[in-house]
Amino acid sequence: KAGVTQTPRYLIKTRGQQVTLSCSPISGHRSVSWYQQTPGQGLQFLFEYFSETQRNKGNFPGRFSGRQFSNSRSEMNVSTLELGDSALYLCASSTSSGTDTQYFGPGTRLTVL
Amino acid sequence: AQSVAQPEDQVNVAEGNPLTVKCTYSVSGNPYLFWYVQYPNRGLQFLLKYITGDNLVKGSYGFEAEFNKSQTSFHLKKPSALVSDSALYFCAVRDFHGSSNTGKLIFGQGTTLQVKP
Numbered sequence: 373k374a375g376v377t378q379t380p381r382y383l384i385k386t387r388g389q390q391v392t393l394s395c396s397p398i399s400g401h402r403s404v405s406w407y408q409q410t411p412g413q414g415l416q417f418l419f420e421y422f423s424e425t426q427r428n429k430g431n432f433p434g435r436f437s438g439r440q441f442s443n444s445r446s447e448m449n450v451s452t453l454e455l456g457d458s459a460l461y462l463c464a465s466s467t468s469s470g471t472d473t474q475y476f477g478p479g480t481r482l483t484v485l
Numbered sequence: 486a487q488s489v490a491q492p493e494d495q496v497n498v499a500e501g502n503p504l505t506v507k508c509t510y511s512v513s514g515n516p517y518l519f520w521y522v523q524y525p526n527r528g529l530q531f532l533l534k535y536i537t538g539d540n541l542v543k544g545s546y547g548f549e550a551e552f553n554k555s556q557t558s559f560h561l562k563k564p565s566a567l568v569s570d571s572a573l574y575f576c577a578v579r580d581f582h583g584s585s586n587t588g589k590l591i592f593g594q595g596t597t598l599q600v601k602p
Contacts, residue, residue, distance in 0.1 A: 376528075403588045417590065420587060422588070431590070464588075464590075469578070471536045474531075475535060477528050
């Protein structure tokens with residue numbers, strides 16, 4: 373099976389702009405989670421979607437949002453970008469239950485200037 | 486609240502020697518524990534997990550981990566390190582706050598493993 377794919381791989385934006393990142397899960401996986409990775413804060417959970425519904429949400433401002441489509445593909449959006457949003461954004465997919473392994477994509481490296 | 490700690494920022498070992506990367510956890514209820522590895526400019530690769538059963542879990546690339554409930558630890562081990570094992574290693578625990586089916590993982594800060602020839 374193909375792994376988790378994320379597009380684009382690299383992105384450069386300026387403060388105040390907005391950005392949309394895309395994630396295609398492994399075929400058959402219905403759960404998609406998003407994480408932000410920074411040198412200072414490490415890996416932090418953003419949100420999780422399952423069957424087009426947000427199932428869990430991390431402690432991030434409302435500028436961070438996401439959605440999931442009927443084919444399980446997911447997008448996350450960050451509006452009004454700030455310098456501190458520069459990070460590696462990782463998407464992970466799993467089947468459904470809490471014991472299932474999450475498989476991660478290669479990430480999208482976002483740089484905000 | 487669930488939490489994970491990786492007490493060492495960096496572990497240095499010589500190639501061919503055994504390696505251990507430490508992880509301790511704090512959870513309410515049964516812990517679901519995972520180890521991932523990250524190479525530069527890459528995503529996380531799954532190594533192994535503990536859900537229930539045998540305390541010694543075997544995973545990918547010759548890695549294994551020992552679950553110790555009394556010490557609340559889940560240390561990653563490998564009998565003979567390779568230079569190619571040099572990477573960033575993360576321990577994680579599933580967060581069961583709220584729904585038992587949530588996919589949220591709580592990660593440790595990561596440990597850089599440096600294997601020298």
